[in-house]
Amino acid sequence: MTDPAAWSDGQRLALEQLQALAAGHGGPEVLRVTYGRASRQLEILLSIPLDGREPGPGIHLRQRETFLLIVRDDFPFAPPIVQVRHRRWAGTPHVQWGYQLCLYAAPSTEWAPSDGMRGLVDRLLLWLERAAAATLDADGVPLHPPVAYTSGASGSLVVRADLGDRVPWRCPSTDGPALLVALCTQDSRNGERLDVINWMDASEYRKRVSAGGPPKGPNGRHLVAAAAVVLTGDIGFEYPHHGGDLLSGLEQQGLPREELLALMAGVAYGNVLVAKQRGVPTPPEGEEWPYGPGAVPQMVIVGTPSREVVPGERVAHLVAWRIDSLTGKLTGRLGKLMTTSRKRHDNRDRLNQLGLDWLDTDPVRWARVFEDRRETTRRRDAESSATWLGGQRVLVLGCGALGAPVAEAVVRAGGSDVTVIDNGVITPGILVRQPYMDRDIGRPKALVLAERLRLIYPGCYPGYRVTGGSQNAVGYVSRLPAEGDDRFDLIIDATADAAVRSALERRRATTSGTWPALLTVLVGHRARRGVIAVSRAGASGGGDDVLRRLGIAARSTHATQLADVATDLYPSSPRTDVFLPEPGCSAPTFTGSHVESTALAAALLSAGLDALAGRLPGAPCLPMAAAAIRLEPTDDDAHGATGTTWVGWPEDCVQSTVDGAFQVRVSQTALGTIRAEVRRGARLRGPDIETGGMLLGQIDEAAGVVYIDDATPPTPDSLCSAVHFRHGIEGSQDLVEHYARTTGTITSFVGMWHTHPDGPAVPSRTDETGMANLVTSALGGPPRCLMLIVGGYDPAWTGWRDGADRTPPPQLYLRVVHRADSSGPPPQQPALPPGKYFRVRESIEPHEVPWWRRWLGGSR
Numbered sequence: 001m002t003d004p005a006a007w008s009d010g011q012r013l014a015l016e017q018l019q020a021l022a023a024g025h026g027g028p029e030v031l032r033v034t035y036g037r038a039s040r041q042l043e044i045l046l047s048i049p050l051d052g053r054e055p056g057p058g059i060h061l062r063q064r065e066t067f068l069l070i071v072r073d074d075f076p077f078a079p080p081i082v083q084v085r086h087r088r089w090a091g092t093p094h095v096q097w098g099y100q101l102c103l104y105a106a107p108s109t110e111w112a113p114s115d116g117m118r119g120l121v122d123r124l125l126l127w128l129e130r131a132a133a134a135t136l137d138a139d140g141v142p143l144h145p146p147v148a149y150t151s152g153a154s155g156s157l158v159v160r161a162d163l164g165d166r167v168p169w170r171c172p173s174t175d176g177p178a179l180l181v182a183l184c185t186q187d188s189r190n191g192e193r194l195d196v197i198n199w200m201d202a203s204e205y206r207k208r209v210s211a212g213g214p215p216k217g218p219n220g221r222h223l224v225a226a227a228a229v230v231l232t233g234d235i236g237f238e239y240p241h242h243g244g245d246l247l248s249g250l251e252q253q254g255l256p257r258e259e260l261l262a263l264m265a266g267v268a269y270g271n272v273l274v275a276k277q278r279g280v281p282t283p284p285e286g287e288e289w290p291y292g293p294g295a296v297p298q299m300v301i302v303g304t305p306s307r308e309v310v311p312g313e314r315v316a317h318l319v320a321w322r323i324d325s326l327t328g329k330l331t332g333r334l335g336k337l338m339t340t341s342r343k344r345h346d347n348r349d350r351l352n353q354l355g356l357d358w359l360d361t362d363p364v365r366w367a368r369v370f371e372d373r374r375e376t377t378r379r380r381d382a383e384s385s386a387t388w389l390g391g392q393r394v395l396v397l398g399c400g401a402l403g404a405p406v407a408e409a410v411v412r413a414g415g416s417d418v419t420v421i422d423n424g425v426i427t428p429g430i431l432v433r434q435p436y437m438d439r440d441i442g443r444p445k446a447l448v449l450a451e452r453l454r455l456i457y458p459g460c461y462p463g464y465r466v467t468g469g470s471q472n473a474v475g476y477v478s479r480l481p482a483e484g485d486d487r488f489d490l491i492i493d494a495t496a497d498a499a500v501r502s503a504l505e506r507r508r509a510t511t512s513g514t515w516p517a518l519l520t521v522l523v524g525h526r527a528r529r530g531v532i533a534v535s536r537a538g539a540s541g542g543g544d545d546v547l548r549r550l551g552i553a554a555r556s557t558h559a560t561q562l563a564d565v566a567t568d569l570y571p572s573s574p575r576t577d578v579f580l581p582e583p584g585c586s587a588p589t590f591t592g593s594h595v596e597s598t599a600l601a602a603a604l605l606s607a608g609l610d611a612l613a614g615r616l617p618g619a620p621c622l623p624m625a626a627a628a629i630r631l632e633p634t635d636d637d638a639h640g641a642t643g644t645t646w647v648g649w650p651e652d653c654v655q656s657t658v659d660g661a662f663q664v665r666v667s668q669t670a671l672g673t674i675r676a677e678v679r680r681g682a683r684l685r686g687p688d689i690e691t692g693g694m695l696l697g698q699i700d701e702a703a704g705v706v707y708i709d710d711a712t713p714p715t716p717d718s719l720c721s722a723v724h725f726r727h728g729i730e731g732s733q734d735l736v737e738h739y740a741r742t743t744g745t746i747t748s749f750v751g752m753w754h755t756h757p758d759g760p761a762v763p764s765r766t767d768e769t770g771m772a773n774l775v776t777s778a779l780g781g782p783p784r785c786l787m788l789i790v791g792g793y794d795p796a797w798t799g800w801r802d803g804a805d806r807t808p809p810p811q812l813y814l815r816v817v818h819r820a821d822s823s824g825p826p827p828q829q830p831a832l833p834p835g836k837y838f839r840v841r842e843s844i845e846p847h848e849v850p851w852w853r854r855w856l857g858g859s860r
Contacts (some may be wrong), residue, residue, distance in 0.1 A: 004750040007035060010075035011042040013457040017117035018069075028121060031066070034728035042071040048121070052126065058088050058134035067101075067124065077112040079104060079777050080120060089803075093136045094127070097240065124263055133468045137484070143679075148366040149237040155297045157184075157193035157320040162201040162375045166199055168232050169305055177253035177261055180228040181205040182301055183215055191291050194226060194299065200348070202227075209270040214277075222278050224296040227267045230316050239302075241320060244659050246321070250302075264300060264323070268293035282443045298323040299367060300551060306376075315375050320367040323805040328575060369689065381413060385609035390414035392489040395480075397421050397473045401433045401589075402521050403494030405714030408435070408607050411453045411466060418453065419467045419488075421476050422446040422495075433594035444470035477503040482513030493520040493543050494601075496589075501544040505703035509663035514538040520547065521606040523600050524568035524713055527592025528587075529630040531569060532604040536610045539623040542651040544703060544843055550626040551707060552743045553647050561645045570744050596631060603629045619648030650806065652708075657814045662699070662706050664786065664814045668806055670711040672697070674790060674825040675809075676757055677713045679802050680721065685838050687798075690725035692718070692754025696739045696747050697779070699784055699816065706786055706816065709747045710739070723835040724766065725754040751816075758798075761791030761811035771817045789813035 004012060014089035021027050032045040033602025037226045051063040059279065070081040090098030103123050104110045112119055130136045161182075168178045175365040179202040184194040200215060205225065208215055217223045235249035247257050272295030277283070280295050292298035303316035370379050381387060386409070391548065394415045397405040399422035407420050422445045426436045438509065440448045450468025457464055469476065473495055481487045493500055508515045515535075520543025523530040533546035539547075551570040554562035588595075606628045610619035619625050625648035628748070630641055673692075681691040693714050712735055715722070717728030736749045756762075763771075770789045792800065801807050 003035075006037060007042060008040075008073035008075070010077070011035075011073060014042065014069075014071045015044065016074050018046065019679060020120060021121060023714040024488045032121055033766070044069040044071065047122070053132065055130075058131040058136075059092055059131045061128060061132050065128070069120075076116050079107055079111045079118075082120075082124060091238075092131060094131075098238070101127060118770050120260075140310035141386060149241075150366045154193070154322040154365040155299070155320075156190075156370060157299060157301070157318075157367055158193065158195040158370045158372055159318055160372045161196050161198050162197050163199060163230065163303070163316050163375050164375070167230050167303070167305070167314075168316060173375075177228040177232065177250075179203075179259070179264075179725050180226045180230065181267060182226040182632050183217065183223045184226055184339040185221070186224050186296060187546075191295065192297055193222065194297060196225070196226070196301075199228070205270065206266050209266060209273060212273065214270045214274050222274050224274055224294065226299040226301055227260075227263045227303040228303065229260065229263070231255070232305065237362070239366065241364055243364055243481045244347050246364050260300070264298070268298055270294075270837065271298075292323065297367070298317070300842050303381045313599065314374075316373070317376075318369055320369050322365045322367045324362060324365070329763065332760050351435040353599045376382075379414075385606065385613040385615055386413035388609050388613040389490070392418045393417040393487075395419045395421070395488045395491045397491070397493045397500060398425070398479070398495035398497075399449045400466075400494070401490070401592075401594075402428070402496070402523065402601045404435050404445075404449055404603075405491055405601040406494055407449060407519070408453060409602065410458075411606055417465045417467075420446050420449050420453070420468065421469045421471060421473050421524050422449075423470055423472045433597050444468075446470045473500045474503045475711070477507055480507055480511075482511045482515050488516050489537075490516055491518045492605075493518065495521055498544075498602075501547070503701070504700045505544040505700070505705055508542050509704050515542070517612055517711075518542050519605070519612075520544075521601070521604045522547070522569060523590055523592070523597065525590050527590050527600060527631075528633065529564060529568060529628060530600040530604050530607045531565060531626055531628050534608050534620070534625045535628075536612065536623050540654045541624050541627045544700075545665065545705070545707065546624045546626050546649075548698070548707060549624065549630075549649055549709075550647060550758075552590070552747050554746050556742050558647055560643070561641070562628060564630070564641045566744065567644075570746075572744055584681070592850040595848070599631060600629060615644070619646040622648030623651045624649045627681045653812075654814050657706075657815055657816055659815070662704055662814075662816050664706040664708065666708040666812075667710065668786075670697075670708045671809070672805065673711040673713065674753060674755075675801065678757075678790070680713075682757075682801065685720060686722075688722045688757050689720050689838065690722065690726055690755050690757065691720055692725045692752060693734070694727070694749060694784055695753055696736070697750045698747065699750050699786065706750065706814075708786075708788075709743075709752070711753055716840055720840060721835045721837045723833045723838070726832075727752060727754075728840070749782065751788060753790065756789060758794050759791050760793075761789045761813040763787060763789060763815070765812060771815075775817055775819045783819045787813070787815045787817055
């Protein structure tokens with residue numbers, strides 16, 4: 001035993017643990033211990049008794065087997081290497097170089113440092129048991145592919161395109177290997193790297209090269225090529241290191257050497273043609289192309305059948321053989337002779353034999369292969385809601401502290417066509433929390449962000465695109481299509497700009513078609529909480545609509561859960577502590593670091609995608625929903641809430657006004673109140689008696705939308721009859737003030753509603769005059785009001801009145817009456833039509849009311 005003074009503490013611990021195991025009866029025996037001062041490795045020869053084990057179909061085990069344990073100085077934080085001193089198990093899965101045992105597929109998760117040498121011996125015994133039973137690659141787990149010992153100096157290959165049905169085991173008419181050509185892009189910064197973006201049959205590729213037109217990629221991009229051979233079986237567990245052995249193995253799998261060389265020659269010549277088309281200078285006489293023929297690394301991709309987790313579904317495992325420059329030069333010249341001349345058979349034959357001889361003696365170098373095929377690679381976000389974004393066309397408005405990380409997340413999740421819009425430029429102050437560099441100062445945000453996002457997947461995926469637009473988001477929104485090839489599948493508004501939200505609302509209100517899903521994100525003034533508004537595809541309202549509803553809920557139905565949101569994002573009075581980061585006309589923003597803003601952006605997007613993907617029950621499943629996301633409270637927000645709060649709303653009843661100037665969105669709450677009053681009136685006063693009330697909400701002329709949040713029943717002094725309804729004034733003002741107070745003035749009086757039971761929803765002369773009086777300045781009315789008449793003939797009327805909830809009314813008349821329509825003195829109100837009138841408070845007694853009552857209704 002060598003002097004232990006040079007050993008590491010871990011190596012001494014390893015030997016102590018093994019000696020403790022050997023002290024037991026029938027345990028392993030330590031035969032020899034040596035230490036290499038240069039390598040700083042402790043080598044322990046260990047004998048393990050294996051007698052009494054049943055033989056199996058796998059490796060043969062003797063009564064005792066001897067193993068060499070190589071313990072590095074970083075033990076126990078890394079497992080020892082286990083080798084055997086024979087080659088009896090060469091070719092067995094998980095035996096590398098014929099003598100080294102691969103005990104751990106993923107040491108970082110399978111090796112437990114606390115288990116030490118006892119854990120290693122237990123794992124070795126389990127490995128031997130499975131190797132003897134030939135179950136190291138059991139059904140239901142991925143098959144360990146043949147091993148190729150790669151080197152970064154041999155280049156790299158990123159495989160993005162699926163092979164699909166091109167593999168020979170899926171084509172019954174194919175007896176031997178499949179000969180293909182991998183169509184690749186070449187990295188402009190690292191010429192040693194190729195990215196496979198498509199495959200082509202070798203015969204088709206030869207035809208195109210012979211005609212002088214090698215295939216091109218999307219947008220006419222020049223593509224280089226690599227030869228590819230997909231075998232029907234394995235050469236062995238390890239790929240050879242010597243060219244002759246590799247060629248022999250390929251021949252045993254049905255690929256003659258001449259066919260392989262011809263394929264390599266055709267690809268080499270094709271790359272030379274592409275180089276000329278790309279304008280790559282031809283090397284002077286006596287010099288060689290950099291990397292390989294046509295300035296492209298010459299590679300031969302070899303595929304063998306492997307097994308996926310799904311039983312019976314085999315896919316190809318790929319390795320890449322890197323051809324050296326001299327062999328590449330030979331194949332390039334051979335390719336030219338084969339494709340351009342039929343008179344040089346002698347030269348071609350001599351060159352062909354020279355190429356075969358050279359390949360036979362050439363050492364085999366294996367390039368690194370990075371798999372990105374969907375058929376073999378499982379995405380790391382496969383179980384998350386981010387998969388909803390795969391292949392989607394996404395518009396991100398705003399490239400700031402929220403929009404930039406959101407856009408990056410969309411691209412990484414697989415959004416195929418992503419557009420980012422922002423008219424701002426990069427300033428020094430934003431570098432503290434937005435993903436830009438000092439060198440970018442003064443450049444447009446959207447263009448810089450698009451450039452950076454394009455580097456994530458640089459043009460290797462067909463259909464993948466990132467576009468940046470340095471333009472005003474409001475103007476961009478005004479041209480958005482609702483349908484067609486140019487529309488988006490998802491719009492994300494991260495501008496925190498009320499004008500953008502209003503423009504989006506107006507666009508969806510005034511354009512027909514089914515609008516895509518919309519996510520709208522906002523953060524509080526100290527970046528401790530944020531909200532996301534979710535509008536599903538085709539929902540009646542957009543971000544502005546949903547945020548209105550959230551503001552109302554935060555002060556009414558969900559005041560307990562959303563009190564912090566009401567204070568932070570819906571203050572009762574304008575905020576005085578506005579943060580203006582730069583002098584001059586700086587846009588107000590929030591205070592918060594990169595950590596906080598990025599954390600909120602990620603959490604808000606994750607919540608929105610969870611809702612769109614249908615992974616959350618309850619409120620997030622509704623057509624319109626909103627979530628409040630909080631970070632942990634700080635000292636200056638010690639009483640803040642934590643966690644996520646969701647609120648959701650069903651679809652509104654949506655209809656345009658008669659002149660098309662406004663879209664009216666009547667909430668289910670308002671419709672429920674109206675129908676409940678119709679039912680009550682029919683029960684108390686008869687089915688033909690009209691009723692009515694006030695409408696609460698907002699008329700948004702910028703968005704072209706009338707929001708009807710709620711409706712009220714008639715006041716106690718209102719008059720009802722079969723020919724006329726007149727709204728009273730008792731308690732009306734108090735009711736309106738109550739709604740304004742409890743919603744933070746989001747909701748206020750917007751108009752009147754009444755019914756025409758079993759009749760048309762059209763206004764009478766009395767209705768017209770009453771609404772004109774209501775908006776007349778001489779009587780102190782509002783500047784504009786909505787007239788809503790609910791009507792319809794039986795059986796539709798009765799079916800709606802007595803039917804299921806959320807059944808739309810049979811007919812609605814909607815009109816916004818403006819003060820400008822009624823200039824001058826108020827029009828004279830016609831006399832009440834004759835008939836029996838009921839005061840609402842006293843449903844059985846008729847009563848006459850003067851025509852000059854301020855709150856006026858209508859009659860048929």
